[in-house]
Amino acid sequence: MSDIRYYITGHGLGHASRSCQIINTLRRRHPEISIEVVSTAALWFFRGFLDPSVSVRPLALDFGVLQQDSLVMREEETLRTYRAFFPERQRLVAAEAASLRSEGVRLVAADIPAAAFAAAERAGVWSVGISNFTWDWIYAGLAERHPGYDDVLASLEDDYRRTDRLLRLPFHAPESVIRTIEDQPLVARVSTFDKGELRGQMGIPLDRRVGLISFGGFGLKEFDPTPLGRLTDWVFLTETALPGAPGNLRPIPSGRFFYPDLVKAADVVISKPGYGIVSECLANDTACLYTGRGDFREQALLVAGLHRYGRAREISNAELRGGKWRDALELLLQQSRPTETLAGNGDEVIANRLAQLVRGSGEATP
Numbered sequence: 152m153s154d155i156r157y158y159i160t161g162h163g164l165g166h167a168s169r170s171c172q173i174i175n176t177l178r179r180r181h182p183e184i185s186i187e188v189v190s191t192a193a194l195w196f197f198r199g200f201l202d203p204s205v206s207v208r209p210l211a212l213d214f215g216v217l218q219q220d221s222l223v224m225r226e227e228e229t230l231r232t233y234r235a236f237f238p239e240r241q242r243l244v245a246a247e248a249a250s251l252r253s254e255g256v257r258l259v260a261a262d263i264p265a266a267a268f269a270a271a272e273r274a275g276v277w278s279v280g281i282s283n284f285t286w287d288w289i290y291a292g293l294a295e296r297h298p299g300y301d302d303v304l305a306s307l308e309d310d311y312r313r314t315d316r317l318l319r320l321p322f323h324a325p326e327s328v329i330r331t332i333e334d335q336p337l338v339a340r341v342s343t344f345d346k347g348e349l350r351g352q353m354g355i356p357l358d359r360r361v362g363l364i365s366f367g368g369f370g371l372k373e374f375d376p377t378p379l380g381r382l383t384d385w386v387f388l389t390e391t392a393l394p395g396a397p398g399n400l401r402p403i404p405s406g407r408f409f410y411p412d413l414v415k416a417a418d419v420v421i422s423k424p425g426y427g428i429v430s431e432c433l434a435n436d437t438a439c440l441y442t443g444r445g446d447f448r449e450q451a452l453l454v455a456g457l458h459r460y461g462r463a464r465e466i467s468n469a470e471l472r473g474g475k476w477r478d479a480l481e482l483l484l485q486q487s488r489p490t491e492t493l494a495g496n497g498d499e500v501i502a503n504r505l506a507q508l509v510r511g512s513g514e515a516t517p
Contacts, residue, residue: 153187153206154509156251157260158267161191162215165427166262166282169320169338169498171200173281177502178202184509187256189267199406200340212243212264213286216293216447221366221423222468224445227297230290234303240266248273258509265310272313277508281335281501283320283426284449285311285327292448318501321493322426322452333504338497339434342415349416353401353408355386362387362440362480363417364400365428371472376400378474385480387421388413411435419480421471424453434495438462438483442471460493462486 155177159170167190174186179202188197188207197207214232217225247270251259259271263282271278287307294300308328316331320338342349347357355361364371364387379387380397392402403413414420414428415435422428423444432439439457442465444450457463464483466476 152254153185153256155184155186155258155260155505156256157186157188157262158212158264159188159190159192159262160213160215160264160286161211162213163425163427164192164196165425165430167192167196168200168340168427169430170262170281171197172338172340172498173501173505174205175200175202176498177505178204180499180502181506184506210243210247212240212247212266215286216289220372222371222442222444224293224447226293226445230293230297230300230303233290233306234300237306240306244270244273251276258505260505261314265307268314269310278314279505279508280311280314280317280329281320282317283323283452285317285324285329287311287328288324288326289448292446296446318504320426320497322429322449322456324448324452335501335504336494336497337430337433338501339430339495340409340411341431341434341495342409342411344412344415346416349408349412353388353416355416358384360385360419360480360484361417362476363413363420363437364389365414365420365422366390374472375474379476382477382480388417419483421476424450424457426453429453429457430495432457432463433461433493436461436488438464438486440464440466440476440479440483442466442468456493460489460491462488 157174160166186205188205189210191209191211217229219225244266251274256276259267259276259278261267261280263280263285265286268278287304290307291304294304311328314329316333317327317329318335319332320335350357362385376393376396380399385399387400389400389402393400411431414431414437417437419438419440420432421440424441464479466479
């Protein structure tokens with residue numbers, strides 16, 4: 152039995168990353184509140200970053216956006232897949248509602264599978280969303296290019312209307328069907344180490360520039376790292392070993408480093424605009440060289456935040472995949488630091504709010 156059942160979309164790692172940060176803070180500040188996670192996000196990620204007292208149950212209540220790799224979305228296939236999911240969705244909502252009732256769960260939190268809110272309402276349990284967007288808003292962007300999926304959008308909107316409130320994160324969508332919205336500070340994992348100490352642990356001389364190549368759970372296909380070998384004053388950290396990679400590309404030892412420490416150790420993170428990596432670049436004061444990920448609605452919000460609160464520069468998909476980074480890296484490192492800052496204690500604020508809601512003192516209504 153648990154006080155909070157926390158549903159997390161399996162799309163990428165950004166949702167799981169910020170959810171783990173919130174849950175860990177909640178367990179540390181309010182250890183009397185028990186939590187169960189329901190998600191199809193990578194189990195190795197939860198094992199590495201989630202408080203071990205929190206159980207994880209694999210279950211898919213949504214699909215996010217299907218992707219070929221980190222940069223290429225399978226748009227219409229995503230819409231078709233969610234439509235095909237309708238019968239299974241009905242069964243899962245009924246089963247989860249029964250489970251919520253039988254186990255005495257007091258609060259459903261979700262980032263941000265829509266069906267979780269339908270299950271919570273059927274069970275008579277308060278529910279709260281935690282995100283900067285809801286999937287109906289993302290899917291509406293896909294449906295503009297692939298008409299004929301009004302039933303998919305209607306289903307998602309109907310589910311989201313069933314939640315009691317949205318704890319809305321920065322870089323948020325301009326609209327939401329959720330009626331009650333409470334804006335929150337940024338949620339980000341922050342390194343507590345000194346940059347020089349981290350580089351010493353990795354055996355990287357302090358006079359070398361460090362780039363962290365970060366493409367999350369989807370990876371990067373059709374990438375030629377060979378030209379990076381000519382950037383002899385740089386060391387590039389990679390998530391996996393790349394066949395034929397030059398000597399200045401070093402795979403990160405599995406399980407050895409906390410990922411925000413790698414972000415802190417780097418001069419530049421090379422990535423696509425995703426909430427997890429954007430927030431960690433901002434929180435750890437690391438510049439970001441980013442490339443577009445198609446016409447994904449969230450992207451413009453994250454890019455605007457990067458430029459407003461951090462140091463950022465765009466590179467084309469072709470230049471990125473071809474390893475033609477020299478000019479962009481040099482220009483990025485010449486940028487001055489921004490004058491605006493963004494509060495980064497969202498995990499603490501949201502953890503306290505969830506504790507308040509569990510105790511029934513948060514003005515939520517079942």
